[in-house]
Amino acid sequence: MTRIFTVTVLVLMYSTIWCQQAPKVLIIGIDGVRSDALEAANTPNLDALISQAIYSPDALNDDITISGPGWSAIICGVWSDKHLVTGNNFDGNNYEDFPSVIRRIEDYNSDFHTVSICHWGPINDHIIADNADFKLNVSADADVESQAAAYLSVNDPDLMFLHFDDVDGAGHGSGFTPDNPTYISTIEQTDIHVGGVLDAVRSRATYQEEDWLILVTTDHGGIGTSHGGNTFSEERVFFIASRFGLEPQVLRRDSLYEAATLDPCYDREETVFFSGDGSQIQVPDHPDFSFGTSRDFTVECRVRTSNSSDVSIVGNKDWDTGLNPGFVFSFVFPSGPEWKVNIGDGTNRVDLHTGGTIADNEWHTLSVTFDRDGMMEMYEDGVWLGSADISGIGDIDTGFGLLFGSDSEQDYPYAGYLSEVRVWDGVLTADEIANWHCRPLADTHSSYDDLLGYWPLMDSTADPVISDISGAQHDAMNIGATWQAQDSVLMEDFSDTPRLVDIPVTAMQHLCVPILEEWNLDGRAWLMDCVFTSAEDLWPDADIRVAPNPASIGQSVRLIGEDLSQVTTVNVYDSRGQFIRTVSHDGSNKPLLLDTGRLPSGNYLLQLATGDGRVKSLSLVLQ
Numbered sequence: 001m002t003r004i005f006t007v008t009v010l011v012l013m014y015s016t017i018w019c020q021q022a023p024k025v026l027i028i029g030i031d032g033v034r035s036d037a038l039e040a041a042n043t044p045n046l047d048a049l050i051s052q053a054i055y056s057p058d059a060l061n062d063d064i065t066i067s068g069p070g071w072s073a074i075i076c077g078v079w080s081d082k083h084l085v086t087g088n089n090f091d092g093n094n095y096e097d098f099p100s101v102i103r104r105i106e107d108y109n110s111d112f113h114t115v116s117i118c119h120w121g122p123i124n125d126h127i128i129a130d131n132a133d134f135k136l137n138v139s140a141d142a143d144v145e146s147q148a149a150a151y152l153s154v155n156d157p158d159l160m161f162l163h164f165d166d167v168d169g170a171g172h173g174s175g176f177t178p179d180n181p182t183y184i185s186t187i188e189q190t191d192i193h194v195g196g197v198l199d200a201v202r203s204r205a206t207y208q209e210e211d212w213l214i215l216v217t218t219d220h221g222g223i224g225t226s227h228g229g230n231t232f233s234e235e236r237v238f239f240i241a242s243r244f245g246l247e248p249q250v251l252r253r254d255s256l257y258e259a260a261t262l263d264p265c266y267d268r269e270e271t272v273f274f275s276g277d278g279s280q281i282q283v284p285d286h287p288d289f290s291f292g293t294s295r296d297f298t299v300e301c302r303v304r305t306s307n308s309s310d311v312s313i314v315g316n317k318d319w320d321t322g323l324n325p326g327f328v329f330s331f332v333f334p335s336g337p338e339w340k341v342n343i344g345d346g347t348n349r350v351d352l353h354t355g356g357t358i359a360d361n362e363w364h365t366l367s368v369t370f371d372r373d374g375m376m377e378m379y380e381d382g383v384w385l386g387s388a389d390i391s392g393i394g395d396i397d398t399g400f401g402l403l404f405g406s407d408s409e410q411d412y413p414y415a416g417y418l419s420e421v422r423v424w425d426g427v428l429t430a431d432e433i434a435n436w437h438c439r440p441l442a443d444t445h446s447s448y449d450d451l452l453g454y455w456p457l458m459d460s461t462a463d464p465v466i467s468d469i470s471g472a473q474h475d476a477m478n479i480g481a482t483w484q485a486q487d488s489v490l491m492e493d494f495s496d497t498p499r500l501v502d503i504p505v506t507a508m509q510h511l512c513v514p515i516l517e518e519w520n521l522d523g524r525a526w527l528m529d530c531v532f533t534s535a536e537d538l539w540p541d542a543d544i545r546v547a548p549n550p551a552s553i554g555q556s557v558r559l560i561g562e563d564l565s566q567v568t569t570v571n572v573y574d575s576r577g578q579f580i581r582t583v584s585h586d587g588s589n590k591p592l593l594l595d596t597g598r599l600p601s602g603n604y605l606l607q608l609a610t611g612d613g614r615v616k617s618l619s620l621v622l623q
């Protein structure tokens with residue numbers, strides 16, 4: 001009895017403390033913040049938010065790590081396969097079917113007061129468009145702070161979006177890395193701006209009657225002085241969902257060893273692995289690799305990667321532009337998924353990407369023949385894929401020798417395994433490529449004498465010397481690539497950390513806006529606070545209950561009660577706030593059947609909404 005009594009008192013306290021408070025959302029976007037740099041920087045204001053937050057340093061933008069698509073995901077709650085923004089020109093976007101969180105909540109109830117203040121104008125121009133009650137583009141981060149603070153002091157926004165841009169600028173200027181003092185100090189300066197905005201929130205005359213959810217995130221990380229690829233440094237972002245009094249929780253990725261598929265073609269114990277940090281294997285320059293203006297050649301290699309960014313896998317060039325002299329195996333800019341080959345002479349370039357999607361963590365053999373007064377031909381796993389005319393390409397000599405794992409500046413780093421690099425004088429036939437793509441070379445290969453170099457990359461005994469076993473004596477040097485056993489590989493598991501698309505879903509949940517299944521959102525809510533802010537308060541005397549409750553797994557349950565006719569939608573969430581489904585109701589008083597289908601045992605939340613904005617939350621236990 002004592003325990004039941006305590007629970008009752010707690011519920012009443014929640015009702016008293018939370019229920020009169022108006023839910024409010026502040027979304028703070030900081031462009032281009034690497035999560036490890038945020039951890040390294042001195043950011044007392046963000047730290048104070050984190051001390052009352054669900055915080056993850058291992059959230060992800062595992063889509064396109066460019067601002068246009070990144071902010072679209074943060075504001076619309078869907079990835080680029082839906083919002084259709086792939087770059088910063090916003091051409092062909094589909095905000096009509098997948099609009100901003102601001103339009104979603106304005107459509108639900110136009111009494112919501114919505115605001116967006118941005119340093120990077122395209123967010124307002126394209127994503128927010130004309131849907132906010134107030135929007136403003138400013139030209140400095142300090143103005144984001146001062147305009148937001150001024151607005152908060154005299155107006156009453158329910159959802160405010162802010163965008164700070166200087167951190168991205170610092171990264172492009174001098175490097176996206178925690179080792180760059182300029183980048184770190186710009187993050188610290190932005191933290192001061194955030195502090196100014198938070199002061200303005202807390203100084204509001206009505207602050208005691210308000211329940212602010214403060215969401216902070218970034219659109220992408222960075223590597224070197226750029227971003228846009230799929231490296232961990234670009235995809236890893238931070239996520240903060242902070243609310244006064246919240247028990248802090250840190251969500252980190254898990255590390256686990258997972259048995260790897262052995263290379264089905266090669267029975268060797270270890271393989272070279274590039275971790276995506278610019279590590280490289282260099283074959284010294286030699287006349288054998290001077291392909292000049294007319295010498296035909298063939299390059300083959302075997303790769304295993306799960307990362308299709310704009311890298312230099314095998315090549316001999318500076319990959320800053322495909323016009324630069326030389327050739328390279330890479331992926332379609334900015335992030336694949338198809339692999340490609342490029343050749344340039346300083347003035348002209350040819351790019352061929354009829355290849356498949358090889359970044360599937362399986363082994364693939366890539367072969368390209370270069371007939372200098374004819375065609376460049378591309379093969380994958382021994383199968384011909386396409387060709388392009390390279391007769392217009394002149395001198396491709398660079399003096400860099402051959403480079404595996406990154407380009408001549410040790411930039412565009414490849415992340416993955418590499419083996420069986422073979423360079424040939426002349427053009428191999430389709431039969432030769434098909435017959436030898438999946439077995440070690442032997443002198444029975446009909447062009448064996450034309451080998452310019454053969455680096456199997458499966459034997460570390462001479463490391464850092466990488467042996468050329470073709471007999472041509474072009475031993476290479478390993479600078480930083482590691483060796484990994486083929487039978488296991490360290491995998492990192494991000495399956496339980498937030499994504500950019502979770503931001504608007506979490507925001508709408510806090511505002512008690514019903515999230516409809518037909519919106520087809522990709523995100524989930526990380527807080528279930530609408531339970532406290534609205535349930536008893538907005539509709540305390542509703543006569544609706546769930547039966548049976550608890551129910552058995554797989555058993556359908558019914559909503560019953562006098563007031564059921566007023567319910568238009570029921571949102572179902574699991575105990576962690578993961579949205580599961582929406583059920584519509586037809587306004588009758590007949591019991592509403594809920595199919596619990598394949599739901600596992602656990603606690604669920606049913607959020608009932610009426611057409612006029614009232615919400616009631618009921619719990620359901622499946623056991």
Ligand SMILES: [Zn+2]
Nearest residue numbers: 032067168227
């Ligand atoms: Zn940028």
